[in-house]
Amino acid sequence: MLGEYFSTEYWLYAIITITAICFVSNVSQSSDRVVYGSHSSSWGWILVVLSIIYIGLRPLHMYGDSWLYSTMFRLVQTGVWQTLDTAESEWLWNDIEFFFIHYSTCQMWYLFIAFVYIFFMAWAIKRWIPENFTTAIIFAFTAMSFHAYATNGIRNGMATSIMMLGMSFLFTEKRRYLPAIICAIAGSAIHSSIAVVAVGAFLALYFNNAKTNTYIWIFCVLISLVGSDFIVNLLTNIMGSDRMAYYSGLTENVYQSKGLRYDFILFSSVPIILGWIVCVKNELRDGVYEYILATYTIVNSGWVLINTIAFSNRFAYLSWFLYPIILAYPFLKFRFMDYQSRMIGILLLFNIATIIFLT
Numbered sequence: 001m002l003g004e005y006f007s008t009e010y011w012l013y014a015i016i017t018i019t020a021i022c023f024v025s026n027v028s029q030s031s032d033r034v035v036y037g038s039h040s041s042s043w044g045w046i047l048v049v050l051s052i053i054y055i056g057l058r059p060l061h062m063y064g065d066s067w068l069y070s071t072m073f074r075l076v077q078t079g080v081w082q083t084l085d086t087a088e089s090e091w092l093w094n095d096i097e098f099f100f101i102h103y104s105t106c107q108m109w110y111l112f113i114a115f116v117y118i119f120f121m122a123w124a125i126k127r128w129i130p131e132n133f134t135t136a137i138i139f140a141f142t143a144m145s146f147h148a149y150a151t152n153g154i155r156n157g158m159a160t161s162i163m164m165l166g167m168s169f170l171f172t173e174k175r176r177y178l179p180a181i182i183c184a185i186a187g188s189a190i191h192s193s194i195a196v197v198a199v200g201a202f203l204a205l206y207f208n209n210a211k212t213n214t215y216i217w218i219f220c221v222l223i224s225l226v227g228s229d230f231i232v233n234l235l236t237n238i239m240g241s242d243r244m245a246y247y248s249g250l251t252e253n254v255y256q257s258k259g260l261r262y263d264f265i266l267f268s269s270v271p272i273i274l275g276w277i278v279c280v281k282n283e284l285r286d287g288v289y290e291y292i293l294a295t296y297t298i299v300n301s302g303w304v305l306i307n308t309i310a311f312s313n314r315f316a317y318l319s320w321f322l323y324p325i326i327l328a329y330p331f332l333k334f335r336f337m338d339y340q341s342r343m344i345g346i347l348l349l350f351n352i353a354t355i356i357f358l359t
Helices: 008-027 031-036 042-056 064-077 088-103 106-128 130-141 144-151 154-168 177-190 194-204 210-239 242-249 262-281 287-305 313-320 323-333 340-358
Strands: none
Touching: 008 130, 008 144, 008 340, 031 130, 031 323, 031 340, 042 106, 042 130, 042 144, 064 088, 064 106, 064 154, 088 106, 088 177, 106 130, 106 144, 106 154, 106 323, 130 323, 130 340, 144 154, 144 313, 144 323, 144 340, 154 177, 154 194, 154 287, 154 313, 177 194, 194 287, 194 313, 210 262, 210 287, 262 287, 262 313, 262 323, 287 313, 287 323, 323 340
């Protein structure tokens, strides 16, 4: 529907412009004003609505996975196929798709996916960072994972946003287990890999010491340097994961960058280093931040162990979807360094740089 006006380049131009405005807005204010001042959420919600419309009404033929989903949707809708070859455990995704196949169109299905993906993410962010929602949502939109999940790995993106909302019910004004469990089940029923995040989120309730978790993450990196292939084979046999077995079996001819991903490990280390600065060096205590950081570190540690397989970034995204929240949260919630408002702008530029150089 948007035709030639939808492309990765147009999206990049838009977020660069938004980032530039947010950068100027933050660096022109004092750090106390940024953290403790009153900020309107209106612009943030306007960006949310515009993003849902832009992502949801994109051309159906663009991007690999989106094109494949569109093709399969039409084949079933026109009667060429009678069913879809998808896992029974991902029943919610199947039910949603078949509802739109029978009662609507592929474009409206994409619009619904975009709504769940973006709105549920925004809802979680609003629950976590209500006073600085607009800046926080810009952090999310400029994250490396955002556009990939919005246009290519759409099922993963939809599931991670539902899981993120579920996590927001565990550490806010009080723990609300029922909606958190419902979201975890729903996310897993859309993409079964979310079960890994759900386990990590559960463990983070009890193992959220930033210092200890950082040491564990470093230990996993060291193991990965010498024995990642062994770990992959072991986990594949134990878990019986068809996806992991498939990716680990791909050769260099299929995926040129197969092997230890130093760039992704360095990228993954940034929130962990920040967590050390906030929680260990500055001894700042915040249950929400420590919980999100612990979930990220636990799940990312699992990815580190298997990062040599082909397309390992698909597994890394199971932790990276929390990346922008971990970056934004400490800078928008409490004061802990000089020139903090400038650092917010620098981190937004860092987000843009990762999109350009790592995707």
